[in-house]
Amino acid sequence: MTVAHPILILGCGVLSRRIADVLAADGRFCPTIADRDGDGLHAAQIAGYHTRPIAGPSYREALLRAMTGQAAVIVSDAADSAPDIAACAATQGCHYLDVLESAVSAKAVGKAAVAAPAKVGFAPGCGLAPGYVTALASADLAAAGPQAEVTVFVGVLPADPTNRLGYANIWGVSGLIDEYTQPCLCLRDWALDRIAPLSEREEVEIGGQRLEAFTTAGSLDALAARHAGEVRGLVFKTLRYPGHLDYIRFLLEDLGLSRQLYRLKSLLLSSLPQSDDDRVVIALRTVEPGRPTRWSERTLRATPRSDGRRDSAIATTTAAHVAAMLDLVLTGRPPLRGLIAPGAVPVARLRESPFFALLDREAKDSHASGETDHYRR
Numbered sequence: 001m002t003v004a005h006p007i008l009i010l011g012c013g014v015l016s017r018r019i020a021d022v023l024a025a026d027g028r029f030c031p032t033i034a035d036r037d038g039d040g041l042h043a044a045q046i047a048g049y050h051t052r053p054i055a056g057p058s059y060r061e062a063l064l065r066a067m068t069g070q071a072a073v074i075v076s077d078a079a080d081s082a083p084d085i086a087a088c089a090a091t092q093g094c095h096y097l098d099v100l101e102s103a104v105s106a107k108a109v110g111k112a113a114v115a116a117p118a119k120v121g122f123a124p125g126c127g128l129a130p131g132y133v134t135a136l137a138s139a140d141l142a143a144a145g146p147q148a149e150v151t152v153f154v155g156v157l158p159a160d161p162t163n164r165l166g167y168a169n170i171w172g173v174s175g176l177i178d179e180y181t182q183p184c185l186c187l188r189d190w191a192l193d194r195i196a197p198l199s200e201r202e203e204v205e206i207g208g209q210r211l212e213a214f215t216t217a218g219s220l221d222a223l224a225a226r227h228a229g230e231v232r233g234l235v236f237k238t239l240r241y242p243g244h245l246d247y248i249r250f251l252l253e254d255l256g257l258s259r260q261l262y263r264l265k266s267l268l269l270s271s272l273p274q275s276d277d278d279r280v281v282i283a284l285r286t287v288e289p290g291r292p293t294r295w296s297e298r299t300l301r302a303t304p305r306s307d308g309r310r311d312s313a314i315a316t317t318t319a320a321h322v323a324a325m326l327d328l329v330l331t332g333r334p335p336l337r338g339l340i341a342p343g344a345v346p347v348a349r350l351r352e353s354p355f356f357a358l359l360d361r362e363a364k365d366s367h368a369s370g371e372t373d374h375y376r377r
Helices: 014-024 038-046 059-067 082-092 103-115 132-143 173-181 221-226 244-254 261-271 313-331 356-366
Strands: 005-010 029-035 051-053 072-075 095-098 121-123 149-158 184-188 191-195 202-206 209-215 233-240 278-287 293-301 372-376
Touching: 005 014, 014 029, 014 313, 029 038, 038 051, 059 082, 072 082, 072 313, 082 095, 082 103, 082 121, 095 103, 095 313, 103 121, 103 221, 121 313, 132 149, 132 221, 132 278, 132 313, 149 209, 173 244, 173 261, 184 221, 202 233, 202 278, 209 244, 244 261, 278 313, 293 313, 293 356, 313 356
Parallel strands: 005 029, 005 072, 029 051, 072 095, 095 121, 149 233
Antiparallel strands: 149 278, 184 191, 184 233, 202 209, 209 233, 278 293, 293 372
């Protein structure tokens, strides 16, 4: 009988539960949700999840105890300290993965990887972007010529918008504010450059619907750095329902909340509706001289559960991708080791894991023609 790999998931929110669900559905893995939040952990326990408290006067010592005997740790909550967790993973010889969107955290994780045993894998940024989208973009960049200009469009959108922002509290407000206010790393004329967030607005049609797109920060930083000098352009843009950008600029610029981000966070947390009925829209546009513009598009939607609720598209996408990465770290042939940057694992390799099939299936089920690749004049 094969013994299941014990996996520690730090965080007790919706995403942690979805990761635990995806892993538990495969008999090779035994997930445990761990957190310092006693109330949240109790709720997860009542819901049927295996849980463990992270408690004690020393957070580091509590982490080390929790990681004892674990094959890997997955950080799903940005409130946790990724550098501390990665350092503890290095000490314990425990594989480390996270779904965070912080370039600062990723850099600290890289330092921990250097100090870790060679047999341990460290994979920061295994969520949507960086993560799944980075892998898709890497495939397009590998096929592009040096004159190519690639734009990556990603939107996590409520299926049924109910306010003028056309938005809901789906994923997390703190990360959203960082994306909207930090400089955006990109490639311009083959060189790394930084451009302003909320700029270069355009309207695009994806899946028969008009959406607006504009620059945001943090999603493809590692990919841009890796491809500097290889392609002419690489830019990341967020997708929203038309009108969203104008209202966000009103809040940040006209009301001056760009200088009081704590107030913007409080406002959005108290005002945006919670929603698990979402869709993840991904599109990549490649422009090369003398060739038609190439588009690759896919949409993933929330899926109904037997209890009447939904598994949100963003939670499923993130859980499936980090689970596939974990699978390759633990059971890949050869297994992934050392520091594994977002996008460093090709899509073909990710498809070796049965977890990645969930992403392919959801994309096909949610789009009339599945993942589409086409050209536009």
